[in-house]
Every structure is written in structure tokens, then in C-alpha cells.
Amino acid sequence: MKISGVDIRPGNILEYEKGIWKVAKIQHTQPGKGGAYMQVEMKNLQDGRKTNVRFRSADTVERVRLDTKDFQFLYAEGEDLVFMDNDTYEQITLPGDLLGDARPFLQDGMQVALELWDEKPISVELPAQIEATIVEADAVVKGQTASSSYKPAILDNGVRIMVPPHIGSGTRIIVDVYEQAYVGKAG
Structure with missing residues (x-):
């Protein structure tokens, strides 16, 4: 078109x-x-x-309109990633750099959408938001106002994001995969 x-x-x-x-x-x-x-x-x-x-x-x-097909992430094999077609159970191996900055958010068993052009996968789309655990968070600085200040924290996948001061280590949070930003506390 x-x-x-x-x-x-x-x-x-x-x-x-x-x-x-x-x-x-x-x-x-x-x-x-x-x-x-x-x-x-x-x-x-x-x-x-x-x-x-x-x-x-x-x-x-x-x-261009791309065909989208649902796959499940199985495992990483070196730099490559192995996915399984949810309909046919066929396995496909793709380079890890196809995911770009979203790569660290890929989790075992995660449902993803592969975009296909001429039957060839050209991009992998993860869910927009995932749950992650904070493994390390800086201490709250006394006197900071809660409304505008954020502190750095490291997630269980190694990604560093900014979180509100009341979030501490061990807290499960929801993260926006593509913005790499804090969304809220997990249920």
C-alpha cells in the first residue's frame, strides 16, 4: 500500500x-x-x-504489512535464541541481536510475536510490560521529596532502571520493556 x-x-x-x-x-x-x-x-x-x-x-x-505469528521462547544457545511455533511445535533459531535493547527482558517460556516478511522472521516483539524483581536499590536520601525523585535500582536481569524511593530490594515490580522504565508494583 x-x-x-x-x-x-x-x-x-x-x-x-x-x-x-x-x-x-x-x-x-x-x-x-x-x-x-x-x-x-x-x-x-x-x-x-x-x-x-x-x-x-x-x-x-x-x-509493508508483516505477518505476525505467536511463538514461545525456549532457550538461548550461545548468542542465538530458540523459539517454538505455538501451532506446529516447530523450533526456529534466531540471532539474539534481533531483539535489540529488549534482549535482557526475554524470559524462559515467554510468549512472543515474531514478525515475518516473505516467511522469514525479521523482528521479535516481547510483551510491552513484564514483572521483575529488584536485586539492588540505593538507600533513600533523607529530605528527598517522594513526588519527583527517583533512585537507581538493578533488576534480576541486570538492567538498571530508576524507581521511586519507597521501592527496595526484593520488591516485584512491573517494567515497561521498550522504555526500560518503572510502571508500578506487581500485584
Whole structure:
């Protein structure tokens, strides 16, 4: 499906210069002279390259629809990850860097969505939020106001995030996987 250059949004998957690209950021710019354009930051889903491209309103680009299939994460094998198709029980091995910054949040048995293009997996999507345990948290500094101050903490997967002062070691919390941010205490 062709879309205008100014209709591009973050998260769109585009076919550009014979590659499949995921839009990371956009910025609409209207210079004093000349026509408006959309500055688009994209990441190639096949080889991981990043690029910035200007699209004018007259430019059109092909928006790609990916097939999504549910898989279960089984185990890591070196740098590779092994997943199982929930329908056929077939196993598939993918490189760990396909997950990017979300890699540490992958847990044994986790249900994930693989995005397929031409029957080939090009991205792995984890649940937006997961539960994790705080293993180390800094002490509260007396006099800090609870409303605006956060302190660093380390999760059981080794990721460092900022949490409110009342959260201590051993607390189960909910974390936003892609923002790597504290959401709330776990039930």
C-alpha cells in the first residue's frame, strides 16, 4: 500500500531502496522557503543499518504489512535464541541481536510475536510490560521529596532502571520493556 511521505508514522514498516525498514522517529519540518518535508529515522530490519531520509509530500513509499505469528521462547544457545511455533511445535533459531535493547527482558517460556516478511522472521516483539524483581536499590536520601525523585535500582536481569524511593530490594515490580522504565508494583 503506497502512502505519502508526510503520512509516515513511528512504527510503520516501509519498503525503501529494496530493503525493509522500521520507522523509529519522525520530525515534520516546514522551512521558510520551499515545501514541507518529513525527516524520518529508520532502521533496516534485515541488517540493522540506520538511516535518515527526507520525504516530501509528493514522495510516495510502500508501506509493508508483516505477518505476525505467536511463538514461545525456549532457550538461548550461545548468542542465538530458540523459539517454538505455538501451532506446529516447530523450533526456529534466531540471532539474539534481533531483539535489540529488549534482549535482557526475554524470559524462559515467554510468549512472543515474531514478525515475518516473505516467511522469514525479521523482528521479535516481547510483551510491552513484564514483572521483575529488584536485586539492588540505593538507600533513600533523607529530605528527598517522594513526588519527583527517583533512585537507581538493578533488576534480576541486570538492567538498571530508576524507581521511586519507597521501592527496595526484593520488591516485584512491573517494567515497561521498550522504555526500560518503572510502571508500578506487581500485584
